[in-house]
Amino acid sequence: MISSLLYVPGNAPRFLEKAGQRGADVVIVDLEDAVPETAKTEAREGLAKWVPAIRQSGCQVFVRVNQSERLVDDAVAATIAGADGLYIPKVDSADILARLAESLLPHERDRAPIGFVPLIEDMKGLFEVRAIAHGPRVFALTSGGEDLATAMGAKPTPEVLRYPKLMIHYAAKEAGVLSFGMLRTTVDFADKEALRAAALEARDFGFDGATCIHPSVVPILNECFAPTPEELSWARKVVAAGEQEAAAGRGAFMLDGRFVDAPIVTRAQNLLARFEKGGVTS
Template sequence: MRSALYVPGNRPELFDKALCGPADVVLLDLEDAVPLGDKDSALAEVAAWLRTVTAAHPRIWVRVNSGAAAERDLRAVALPAVAAICLAKAESAEQVRTADSILSAHEEAPGRIRICPLLESAAAILAAAEIAAAPRVSRLQLGEADLCADTGIDPGDRDGLLAVRTQVVLVSAAAGIDPPVGPAETDFRDLDALRVSTKALARMGFRGRSCIHPAQVPIVNEVFTPTAAELVRARDLVDRFEAANGGIVFDPEGRMVDLAVIRRARRLLADTSAE
């Protein structure tokens, strides 16, 4: 999952258009993108549209509200079309377990809808390992705007966020879940800056990123898509390893290859195959 495009839940005219676009995930948003006065109508619009998608769709996610509104949202969108729920402002494994119980009581096939907790506070980061191990969690998502507001970190200070980003990547790997979804870039007009920051996320171990504007999606997809040359090299390394049958493996430049390099090559091939 390279790109997740947020679509405001109060803009139903965009739903089909987004689903036909290049984003790997269409993230229907009932939370921050929807004004308070439109919350009820947005939930009704999203639920009605989801019912028109009669089969399970791997590209449809929904971000639900936190707090008292979460249960209402979860009940309404626990529908066959939904692949995952983005749980806003998740701060504990108990919140995830509660969401799991609500989904189990309302979905047609219990356990099918996955949960992607959105970590947006210091408490969430400190509880990330427990959250990652909670039921249904398939990956974590990092929300840096709220996190910076909570902690006082300057949103423009990428070094200040380095430890947090690293923590989320490490927690995800240790829990055996998919790599985390990177934070959205709010300045959707500066696509050059988006490319630079997305490449930085990729180097850190992120394999996808949320987007708030369709113009961001092609760049995010490009950054997180291996080049043809990278795939050829990975395939060659794996073939050499398998042909060696436990013996010493050398790459095309004559350098000895250890198992860590082969693991990385296999992961690259597996990620591409999954896409």
């Protein structure tokens, strides 16, 4: 389960030192937009220190690499440092992922292959997103809201970003991979109530979690992408009743005045399997 992913600049030791203590499920060490060109090589070299140091806190560590001539060197450094995944910006075809995976193989003899999270950030990537979602090593998809808006010549308002973000989300769900994001940009983190509403909306749409650029947002994401105790209690009741009704030969039934059928039972089972230790039996 990944509800919160916190971006941390790869050239900022004072942030990196505390990154693993912020409560995020994943820390994304950013080598791309958060790091000026003059500091990118030094930030890459710092992965050998910071990736294992942050992982010791118990969270996962992803690295956002540069989509440029730096791509392979960044990815190799992250792989050798022990990162759990790569955030790969500006992916516009699955071929990029295939070539990168091949480049990393010689550096993975002592570890499992590193997974990929493609960021869809332009129109070509948006219309290739289904193929990208089925690309090698992809375990999640996400978008770059600011970049998408720029590529469209638009402002990054929730209305502008809603449809392209949903296209990316639907591609992730069709491919059976995780989907990270909210139906708005993550840059404006000052309005906490708006962020909370956006996170709850994203969860209702089936997003698995979201990124943030400030640690104050982490608790909001952790709370909003997790079910409430009432939701878990209802799911347990639905699963138990579903087993009883199925044994009696009934596929649909009423429970506490609410209609329940197979899709609702399956949704309850999925909720418990994801959020309760040990999952469920059926």
